[in-house]
Amino acid sequence: xxKALNKILVPVDFSDFSRKALPVAQELARVYKxxxxxxxxxxxxxxxxxxxxxxxxxxxxxxxxxxxxxIKKKLRQFASGAVESDVLDExxxxxxxxxxxxxxxxxxxxxMVVMSSHGRTGFMRILMGSVAEKVLRLGxxxxxxxxxxxxxxxxxxxxxxxxxxxxxxxxxPYAQDIALATGAEVHLFHALCGDFNNPEQxxxxxxxxxxxxxxxxxxxxxxxxxxLKYFVVHGADSAHNAIRKHVTEQHYNxxxxxxxxRTGLDHQPIGSTTATLIRAVHTTxxxxxxxx
Numbered sequence: 001x002x003k004a005l006n007k008i009l010v011p012v013d014f015s016d017f018s019r020k021a022l023p024v025a026q027e028l029a030r031v032y033k034x035x036x037x038x039x040x041x042x043x044x045x046x047x048x049x050x051x052x053x054x055x056x057x058x059x060x061x062x063x064x065x066x067x068x069x070x071i072k073k074k075l076r077q078f079a080s081g082a083v084e085s086d087v088l089d090e091x092x093x094x095x096x097x098x099x100x101x102x103x104x105x106x107x108x109x110x111x112m113v114v115m116s117s118h119g120r121t122g123f124m125r126i127l128m129g130s131v132a133e134k135v136l137r138l139g140x141x142x143x144x145x146x147x148x149x150x151x152x153x154x155x156x157x158x159x160x161x162x163x164x165x166x167x168x169x170x171x172x173p174y175a176q177d178i179a180l181a182t183g184a185e186v187h188l189f190h191a192l193c194g195d196f197n198n199p200e201q202x203x204x205x206x207x208x209x210x211x212x213x214x215x216x217x218x219x220x221x222x223x224x225x226x227x228l229k230y231f232v233v234h235g236a237d238s239a240h241n242a243i244r245k246h247v248t249e250q251h252y253n254x255x256x257x258x259x260x261x262r263t264g265l266d267h268q269p270i271g272s273t274t275a276t277l278i279r280a281v282h283t284t285x286x287x288x289x290x291x292x
Contacts (some may be wrong), residue, residue, distance in 0.1 A: 008034050158254045174286060
């Protein structure tokens with residue numbers, strides 16, 4: 001394995017939406033020979049929260065230790081309905097009314113975060129301000145965002161878009177690890193953006209970019225001797241639209257992308273292409289922070 005991702009944190013809010021992350025986490029635990037810790041952040045001062053836990057003493061005057069243990073027990077029960085016991089580790093809780101920040105802080109003791117794109121409140125897909133988007137922006141661990149757990153396996157195809165920047169290439173070892181463990185194909189994708197005066201000009205640049213993809217595979221995917229495919233397509237208006245169209249046609253199990261590409265800025269840790277795709281595409285994403 002190029003990357004040891006055997007300690008997996010799975011934030012849940014006890015909703016059916018958040019439960020979707022657990023089967024995906026289990027498959028990744030199998031790949032990395034790891035274990036899953038379900039996580040929940042709660043606020044003792046919120047009277048609206050207690051009914052989700054069925055904890056009689058859930059209020060500000062209750063015994064904090066007893067409440068915490070009761071919620072951890074509920075977490076294990078919740079997770080055990082979706083994953084097998086041999087990959088289930090201890091539950092983790094935090095008393096914090098800032099859920100995103102609590103997840104980020106807890107993730108510092110783990111190798112990877114796997115979470116659903118939806119939560120209890122049924123917010124629209126990862127709109128700005130949602131917990132998932134905040135974790136993507138603030139976290140420094142690989143983060144897997146789950147849209148539809150049923151489409152994650154059986155593993156057949158993994159997409160890795162690249163703009164040839166060193167940041168985008170940071171996603172390749174993760175894709176290789178999963179592909180080698182599951183037998184899936186890895187598809188390297190590049191969007192050739194811009195206007196072209198004639199078809200010959202486009203074809204020439206396409207062949208140059210395909211050669212570059214092959215070169216990248218030789219350098220960064222040394223374990224992949226088979227199950228590699230290469231795509232260079234015309235992205236006339238934007239890279240993310242080209243990727244979205246390609247994903248719609250190909251139906252991938254997983255998209256592995258760096259959080260920032262060539263145009264990434266220090267104050268915007270998740271790039272605009274990555275963020276736009278996560279909002280728009282109904283596929284599980286693994287987002288890698290190149291600087292982590």
